[in-house]
Amino acid sequence: MKKTAIALALMGLVGCGERPDPYDVAKMDLKPVPAKVHAERHKGAFAEGKSLSMGAELKPLDPAAVKTVRLDTTHKIIEIAPGVKFSAWTFGDQVPGPTVRARVGDRIRFVMTNRSDEPVPAPALVAAPMMHSMDFHAAMVSPQDKYRSIAPGQTIEFEFTANYPGIFMYHCGTPMILEHIASGMYGAVIVEPRNGYPTKADREYVIVQSEFYAKPDPGKRKVAGAPLYVLDGERLRSAQPTHTVFNGLHNGMVANPLPAKTGERVRLHVLNVGPSRTSSFHVVGTIFDRVWIEGNPDNQFRGMQTVLLGSSNSATVEFLIPEDGSYIMVDHHFANASQGAIGLISTAAKPPAKELEHHNMPASATPTDPEAVAGKLDFESKCLACHSVGGGKKLGPDVAGVTKRRSQAWLARWLKDPEGMLKTDADAKAMLKEYNNIPMPNQNLSDAEVRRMLKYFQWVDAQPAGAVKSAGGGH
């Protein structure tokens, strides 16, 4: 009996040892097929392929073993936040680009025409045509062959086999890569394990986090009456985004929540494309039952609250919807959340606004005047730790209503030189006493920054009472 047990145990061990390695490189398809570049311009749809999903909701896997994917490049104006019309560069004429869904072993036949020189549907203002390329992180190929830059009017075709499961970024790799990604040239490839996922999800969504670095067009051009925004190279190089968003839109999935029902298992494929910031992805009100780092079930964690994603990192997270409500997706780096990295998964089509207030998240109201927008960003980066907007006193006063309490001249002097004001101005001295003798630090604001911040305060005070609430308090 004892011998039999030992023999069975050994057989078991031998059996484990013989389990085929799903990552056996000898069985991977690494046969190269040279890329083709030619001058035939595609004139049809900018994005084509049964494996493509255009929005957050992920289509079921296309069973075909060979997936033909077209993602043409375009230049167009997109709205990244209410009133912020941004000059973007795209794959498939959208930001982020469509999501490609495949399975390990599938062959991807990719084709891309550089159509950055074509007029696109209005609004018509676009950046100058330029060379672009495609870099698939899901592929194992020679970059010098497959990821070549092509000129406007050229088409490149290449193919590869998806050898590893995961959520992979794709992006334009043409210099300056930073500018191409920050202008919108990115998307996700989701590769399922060869035998599918180990769990069954009721809902599947893809969430792509990205940053925008926008400034008003120096030429003061307008789009449909609104100011045009262009890439801010200075902010880009110093990694100081103006907007951090999910799926290309500031607070986009607050206005249009992703649906789910109580008791359902939701699977989110989350990709942070950066280009330069980290995401601390969290869903308020639930716990991640499973986290598959990089979207590969072999990299599994259980019971996580947050998943940390560097630029071009990804994770698949699964969780249950425990009861009716709106579950809030945030980047728990709250400076990023305050820039728009917020979305909802809701059991109701339109969640009531009070839920947002409960969690102290920003409402979607935002100024459209470029100076006020810049002032808002300055305020959020320098002042939000000590001041709220409509949220009551913190270390310092609530700035809601401040333009009605103080004159513009007084506020300008105060923002510029708080130390000097505390020596000479009676109102400043009284405020110091009211706030426990904690002086406001001098933020060394320039005259332009002071002017912009005052424009933001004026905008806040012009809104209906309670309409503007700042983020930053957490929950």
Added chain:
Amino acid sequence: MSARPALFALLLGASASSWGCGVCIEDRIAAVYDHAVVSRALGAKHQVAFFHVDGPLAADAGKSVAALAGSASGVDRGSARVSAQSRTLSVAFDPRRTSFAQLQGLLERKLAPKGFSLLPLKLMERPAEWADASR
């Protein structure tokens, strides 16, 4: 094999094997590609030539080298573009007046006093079509 083609072959080999992202030939061309210049040139049946710049090209020297190259005879006025980072020069020219080989010679005569020499990368003769510039 003369020294120049040998060096060019070495350059091409390096682009395929050891250079990282952003420095293969097409990426270097992208760094100086100006669609307005290309469209204007090809519209007039001119061509656009792309060169590797060898020599002491400082990071802030792009404009001065472009001005120097742009002053070479045979080069279309205002068409010279230089990327110091990718060490690439592009110019438009009229092939009916100046052959590609003549163009390279004219450019090098302008640039040689500053210690620069050129290696051809690509030639654009028609929209969206590259030609081998080493012929």
